Amino acid sequence: MAEHPQKPANLIKWFDPRNKSLGSWAFILNRITGLGLTVYLFLHLIMLGQLARGPEAYDGFIALVKNPIFLAGELLVIAAALIHGLNGIRIGITSFGIAGGKQKQLFIGLMTVAVIAIVYFAIRMFTH
Amino acid sequence: MTQTWTVTYEIFRKKGNQASHYDRFEMKVDPDEYVLDGIERIWAFNDRSLVFSHACHHSTCGACGMLVNGVEKLTCITPIRSVTKDGGVIRVEPMRNFPVISDLSVDMTVFYQRMESVGHQPVVSNGFEDSKGKFDPEDDLLRLSDCIECGLCISACPIALTTPAYLGPAVLAGAQQSGDLNPCVLDLVDSENGAWRCHSAYECTEVCPSHVDPAWRIMDLRKKLVSRRIKKFFGIK
CATH class of the missing domain: 1.10.1060.10 (Alpha-helical ferredoxin)
Known part of the structure; x- marks a missing residue:
């Protein structure tokens, strides 16, 4: 069979939601949250590196991350983890022929759970 | 009684190694006609150099697949009414992920x-x-x-x-x-x-x-x- 060169330049089109169905929106959402969580992992490791610089540096850093901008960032991480994790369950189930015909309903149901959980965490984080 | 709409077909054009562009054709159509009917009329009355694939006109041969306003459609069973409105635009492009032979026709x-x-x-x-x-x-x-x-x-x-x-x-x-x-x-x-x-x-x-x-x-x-x-x-x- 003929060679088929990869087209990585088209990767950006994965994130174009125009004229796409709900399945594609789930596909795009999973990629954005996956990339976001990967970036966060690196940031998290850098933050942990503060521990090596002694208690004062660490306490100073913790004081900084308690401001509302950092809290909003943390909420984004929680939202990404919930969306990615719950959508991952949907993909895991449907990928092996279970409930494949109900993937839209699964997506709507699980994302409803995600939204409720995000709102709960937002209230907890910003009112305590 | 049939309705008459004025729509503009924006047709993807590409010949050989030339750069691609879009040609516009304003047409009077019955909104219950199919997208392919309009393309055929453009070929018959406006531009005989337009290349596109079609055969059966009843969704059996699978030849007339194209992008219509950014969505994959079998143009022989896609009513104009379902993709645009009176005074609207119908952008027709060749299918993605296949090499373009010419205009709207792809190599499958x-x-x-x-x-x-x-x-x-x-x-x-x-x-x-x-x-x-x-x-x-x-x-x-x-x-x-x-x-x-x-x-x-x-x-x-x-x-x-x-x-x-x-x-x-x-x-x-x-x-x-x-x-x-x-x-x-x-x-x-x-x-x-x-x-x-x-x-x-x-x-x-x-x-x-x-x-x-x-x-x-x-x-x-x-x-x-x-x-x-x-x-x-x-x-x-």
Whole structure:
């Protein structure tokens, strides 16, 4: 069979939601949250590196991350983890022929759970 | 009584190595006509150099698949009313993920070869229940298979967009449908560019004009492949 060169330049089109169905929106959402969580992992490791610089540096850093901008960032991480994790369950189930015909309903149901959980965490984080 | 709408067709044009562009044609149409009717009229009365593929006009041959306002459509069964409004625009482009031969016509050779190599049967027994795999080998009446090989699912697939080596939804659905997972077919479908490459966007099922449900078939194929591997591991035939 003929060679088929990869087209990585088209990767950006994965994130174009125009004229796409709900399945594609789930596909795009999973990629954005996956990339976001990967970036966060690196940031998290850098933050942990503060521990090596002694208690004062660490306490100073913790004081900084308690401001509302950092809290909003943390909420984004929680939202990404919930969306990615719950959508991952949907993909895991449907990928092996279970409930494949109900993937839209699964997506709507699980994302409803995600939204409720995000709102709960937002209230907890910003009112305590 | 028929209505008359004024619509503008924006047609993708490309000849050889020339840069692509869009030609605009304002037309009076009946909104219940199909998108293909307008394209044929442009060819007949405005521009005889326009190249496009079509044949049966009733969604059996699968030749007239195109992008209509950014969505994969079989243009012979897509009413103008469903894609635009009076005074609106119908942008018509060739399918994605296939090399463009000229204007709206694409080269589907590799796709047809792949369909053949996985054992897709264009004509099946009447007892062959296309949806969800029931099969009656005793039935000797024949009918056309549901998949009309239009390629719309390949065009809509985000993975085919970046990985032309990916077999694509119709081919994998064809393998699932044929039911004959012989070693040659297994080599193709149980591989990096086979059933495991699908990333579950379900766009193939959305655009399929024949209710083949390729996404469901890919997932079912995976189930069969996993089952085979488990049986093989435990030495069960």
